[in-house]
Amino acid sequence: MTQPSPSPFAAPWEAQVFALVVSLREAGLFTWSEWAERLGQGIRPADAPERAADYGAWLATLEGILAERGVAGADSVAARTEAFQRAAAATPHGEPIRLENDPLYRP
Amino acid sequence: MSHDHAEHDHAHHDHVHHGSELSPVEARVRALESLLTEKGYVDPAALDALVELYETKVGPHLGARVVARAWVDPVFRSRLLTDATPAIAELGIGGRGGEHMVVVENTPETHNLVVCTLCSCYPWPVLGLPPVWYKAPPYRARAVIDPRGVLAEFGVTLPETTRITVWDSTAETRYMVLPMRPAGTEGFSEEALAPLVTRDSMIGTGLATALPIEPAEMPV
Numbered sequence: 001m002t003q004p005s006p007s008p009f010a011a012p013w014e015a016q017v018f019a020l021v022v023s024l025r026e027a028g029l030f031t032w033s034e035w036a037e038r039l040g041q042g043i044r045p046a047d048a049p050e051r052a053a054d055y056g057a058w059l060a061t062l063e064g065i066l067a068e069r070g071v072a073g074a075d076s077v078a079a080r081t082e083a084f085q086r087a088a089a090a091t092p093h094g095e096p097i098r099l100e101n102d103p104l105y106r107p
Numbered sequence: 108m109s110h111d112h113a114e115h116d117h118a119h120h121d122h123v124h125h126g127s128e129l130s131p132v133e134a135r136v137r138a139l140e141s142l143l144t145e146k147g148y149v150d151p152a153a154l155d156a157l158v159e160l161y162e163t164k165v166g167p168h169l170g171a172r173v174v175a176r177a178w179v180d181p182v183f184r185s186r187l188l189t190d191a192t193p194a195i196a197e198l199g200i201g202g203r204g205g206e207h208m209v210v211v212e213n214t215p216e217t218h219n220l221v222v223c224t225l226c227s228c229y230p231w232p233v234l235g236l237p238p239v240w241y242k243a244p245p246y247r248a249r250a251v252i253d254p255r256g257v258l259a260e261f262g263v264t265l266p267e268t269t270r271i272t273v274w275d276s277t278a279e280t281r282y283m284v285l286p287m288r289p290a291g292t293e294g295f296s297e298e299a300l301a302p303l304v305t306r307d308s309m310i311g312t313g314l315a316t317a318l319p320i321e322p323a324e325m326p327v
Contacts, residue, residue, distance in 0.1 A: 007162050008161060008162065008166075008235055008236035008237075009158075009162065009236075010239075012133075013130075013132055013133045013136045015158040015161075015162065016136050016137075016140060016154065016158070017136055018157070018158070018161065018236070019153075019154040019155075019157040019158050020136075020139060020140060020143065020149060020154065022157055022203065023148070023149045023150075023153060023154060023157065024143070024148060024149065025203075026203075027148055027149070029148070031278075032204070032278035032279075033277075033278040033279060035278065036225055036226050036228055036277065036278040037225075037278075039225075039226040039227075040225040040226045043226065049244070050244045050247075050248075051244065052239075052242050052243045052244060053223075053226040053227035053242040053247075054239070054242055054243075056132065057226075059132065059135065059136065059139075062139065063135075063139070066139070066143075071143070071146065071148065072139065072142045072143065072146075076142060077135065077138050077139060077142065080138035080139075080141060080142055081131075081134045081135050081137075081138040082134075083138070084129055084134045084137045084138055084141075085129055085134050088126060088127045088128055088129040088134070089126040089127070089128075090126055091126055091127040092125070092126065092127070093125050093126065093127050094127075095127070097127050097129060097137070099141055
């Protein structure tokens with residue numbers, strides 16, 4: 001429980017979520033107080049036990065704020081997520097997964 | 108701490124060639140990053156620089172320098188306890204997540220313990236990013252109702268006469284503990300003292316100790 005970890009992130013996606021949140025805060029999309037308040041709400045669902053304030057919770061909180069502010073709606077995020085999954089399936093193992101690899105990609 | 112984060116079922120496409128896989132959460136994060144980059148909200152190079160900063164540069168070794176300085180320099184210690192943010196800045200340490208830091212001092216009479224009951228507020232400039240347990244519901248809840256029990260789980264037993272004070276960090280005010288200087292370190296230099304200061308001793312879930320500690324505790 002108290003073991004130090006060599007990286008504060010358990011997976012690369014956690015680091016990316018962290019960096020996105022810090023960048024958007026610095027771009028002025030929200031303050032740290034707003035962020036803490038939204039994160040605190042998000043980890044206390046009305047119908048389920050309290051959750052960890054982990055990077056999964058950060059991701060859900062970020063998606064909520066982006067949708068609400070009209071920056072990235074749930075539909076466009078879902079569509080882009082599917083595009084990345086198609087791109088991944090079409091990318092030979094070990095090569096970088098680029099959006100352009102999506103067979104349905106059009107610039 | 109690193110349980111089932113990435114690999115869930117990937118039972119979709121059955122095909123002849125071997126493609127790559129993105130877990131649902133990985134694909135969501137890639138999608139957000141790509142949309143936000145297109146719209147000009149983020150810069151991928153800046154994101155990479157942030158990750159590198161928090162993976163390699165910012166961590167509890169910085170807080171340990173602050174503590175060691177306070178142990179050897181009573182005037183600094185007094186400034187640190189009166190107004191922590193500018194005192195910490197004297198060592199070139201500060202920035203995001205540490206705009207207003209407060210340092211609370213452990214004594215034989217009072218032991219301090221820091222928690223964020225709301226979410227995971229933590230003094231990033233001195234401690235880096237919080238450990239998994241700090242963000243989990245059991246610690247958030249029990250640090251307040253049963254601090255002595257929590258300390259026992261961390262292997263810390265205090266005298267019955269020592270009061271425990273619990274500090275609730277927020278986005279605005281983030282606390283760090285100044286642990287007691289271990290016995291037997293009289294005459295140690297600041298440089299010799301810093302490695303005795305663990306991350307947990309600055310959260311209050313541990314004590315600084317003169318016994319050798321694992322080198323991994325102090326990332327370079």
